[in-house]
Amino acid sequence: MSFSNIVGQDRAIRLLQSMIGKDEIDGSYLFVGPMGVGKRTLSIEFAKAINCEKKGLDACEECISCGKIKSLNHPDLFIIQKEKESSFIKIDKIRDIIYQASLKPYEARKKIFIITEAEDMNEESQNALLRILEEPRENQVFILTTSRVSGILPTVISRCKAVKFNLLSQIQIQELLIKRHGFNEGEAVLFSHMALGSHGRATAFKDKDGIRERDKMLNDFFFRKRAIFREEVCDDKKYSDLEESLQMLLFWYRDLLVAKFIEDKALFLNVDRMEEIFSYSARFSTDKLGRDISSVMNTINYVKRNINPKMALFNMALELERQ
Numbered sequence: 001m002s003f004s005n006i007v008g009q010d011r012a013i014r015l016l017q018s019m020i021g022k023d024e025i026d027g028s029y030l031f032v033g034p035m036g037v038g039k040r041t042l043s044i045e046f047a048k049a050i051n052c053e054k055k056g057l058d059a060c061e062e063c064i065s066c067g068k069i070k071s072l073n074h075p076d077l078f079i080i081q082k083e084k085e086s087s088f089i090k091i092d093k094i095r096d097i098i099y100q101a102s103l104k105p106y107e108a109r110k111k112i113f114i115i116t117e118a119e120d121m122n123e124e125s126q127n128a129l130l131r132i133l134e135e136p137r138e139n140q141v142f143i144l145t146t147s148r149v150s151g152i153l154p155t156v157i158s159r160c161k162a163v164k165f166n167l168l169s170q171i172q173i174q175e176l177l178i179k180r181h182g183f184n185e186g187e188a189v190l191f192s193h194m195a196l197g198s199h200g201r202a203t204a205f206k207d208k209d210g211i212r213e214r215d216k217m218l219n220d221f222f223f224r225k226r227a228i229f230r231e232e233v234c235d236d237k238k239y240s241d242l243e244e245s246l247q248m249l250l251f252w253y254r255d256l257l258v259a260k261f262i263e264d265k266a267l268f269l270n271v272d273r274m275e276e277i278f279s280y281s282a283r284f285s286t287d288k289l290g291r292d293i294s295s296v297m298n299t300i301n302y303v304k305r306n307i308n309p310k311m312a313l314f315n316m317a318l319e320l321e322r323q
Contacts, residue, residue: 003045003058007176007199008168009038015163016046017057025050025110028133028142030118030157032149033165036200039145040116042165044069047077047112050141065108076108082120089115094125101132101140111140118144119151126153133159167197170266177202186272193271194251211272213240214248221249221317243303250296256281257289288323295319 003013012031019025029046031039048059048069059066068074078097082089097113105111115121121129133142133156144160146152168176174192176199177183183191187206194210195202205211216239239245251269258267259281265271281289295316302312 002061003042003049006038006042006045008172009042009165012042012163012165016042016049020049020057025141026138027136028144028160030149030152030160030162031143031145031165032162033147034167034198035147036195036198036202036204037165037168038199039147039165040114043114043116043143043145044072046143047114047141050110050112051076051108069112074108075106076111077114078112079114079116081116087120089118089121089125091122091125091128094121094128098128098132101137105139109139112143113140114143114145116145118146118156119148123153126156130155130159168195168199169197170195173197173199173202181206190272193269196269208240208244210244210248213245214252214270217245217249218252221313221320222252242309243300246296246300246303250293250300252277253289253293253296256284257286257293260286260289292320 003017006013031043033039045059048061048066049057051065051069051074052059053063053065054060059069061070065074069077072079078100080089080093080097101111101113103111115129118126129142130153136142142160144152144156149157170192173195174188177188177191178185181203183206190211191202191205194205255268255270255277259278263278265274268274268277270277284292299312299316303309
């Protein structure tokens, strides 16, 4: 892969190539944009282009440096992210890269440090990192990616050059799913609508069997609402990712509300259930759908804050049942 194979981020690529062409690659960069739009991928392509032995505006994909970075096996490439069992990037990881940054590159022109989802650093970690960002060396580059810039300290943001990323169009995601991931057309159409502009979100739907999770949530909290008093319906453990499943329920109610005003299929998310959407939309008032959407959104916030998920589901079910 090279810059030319990255879809939907032409502005970001032009900015980075301009800096490469002017030999102005130094300091720190903050890649800002929604989740799943290519920030991590472009970080790696940027690292390849910076250290490519042919010294062009893009990676040659042929030299030893490009090959090692592509395989994530280059001694001067460091990718830092939180561990699965942790809720944040541990300070020990930041201390390690501070040490690594004090050393000269082993074989590359520049050491590259990529911190993905930098908002996962707590305040202590960000303040520790700030020491390096304040006094950058010529032979190192830091790339921080974030989908939630509010989670980054202003002092860290001020030390970085911001590179903004866009949401992808539904058509762009659909083509990527077919050409690069082998999705059939039906899957590609559905998942590209559900992705809300995020290529990563679209692929995750299939990997996590997101449609099955959506249908489970709809059966429990929309089609069979009178079954809410059975304890197993409000069991938060039955969903592989409760927050994501609630997002699916939110998308459903969103489509019901949209159907009150619009018939254009391109603007819906659950495009595999259009007939049901228009049928059920007609049975609810706009006010009722608005209240239901608020209820689901509140429940998502409770789940994010880990406030008794089972009780949050039960209360949501009661509110959805009310007319």
